[in-house]
Amino acid sequence: MKVEKIDCIRLILAGLVALFLAACQADGEGQQEPELDFRVFELDGNQVEEITGVLIIVMRDNEIPGSVSHAGDSRLVVYSKPQFHEQVAGLLGDLDPAAETAGEQVGVTVRYWALTMRPGVDDIVEIPEIESALETIADRFPRHGLKLHDYLEFETLTGSDRGQHVRTASGARAQNQRVHALDEGFRVRAHLHFPSDLEADQSPPIQYHVEKQLRSGQASVVARTLAETDEDGAASYQVLVARLDVVDETD
8 A cells, every 4th residue: 555655664764864863963073064965866756756755754853954856757856964865875775675686796897987068169079988978968969079077987796785985096086886786777876076177276076976777888977067157158067977887707
């Protein structure tokens, strides 16, 4: 019954709130209050409205700062503290355990390309591994050029409980990277930070909270964010493209 499903979600959320409040208390002792941030979660369309409604009630009743909404049929948008994001991510894994394959671990390589898209530039960077994604971007924004800003790559085993951390010489880093095998494809979670590509001094880093389902061998545009606008109002964008590949054990 639908009522039983919602009651189950409420029960799990009660534990989530307790963990969140305890984490905030522990992290808040003698430390600066963390800033609120956005995170987008990919969900089953049959669940997103129910989970959004329950989260709104839980955040209101427990005075948890931030907000929650859903975009389209499958995206849950949470604006809150990092601790609450982590608890929500754990909740979503608990609500859909059947979707994640608990069988033999699989070695995968996940790669991220941080791209800069500027108007009035003809050059399009050539990267064979993500050619289809670049063509999609170029077709949608024919008056923009694309260049590679930064790159991250890591290898891991699916289902690992320990999130991996990667840092590059350029200052880019990935935190809490996890990959779970699904019946179709893989669920990738990560926090990514790239140095800014803007010309202004002291520009903040580019941050992405990735929660994305990927298929092996296929490149996907994960995010496109506004970087800046020039004096004529033309917009430049930061674009994140990801690709996951299963590691061939014969290599």
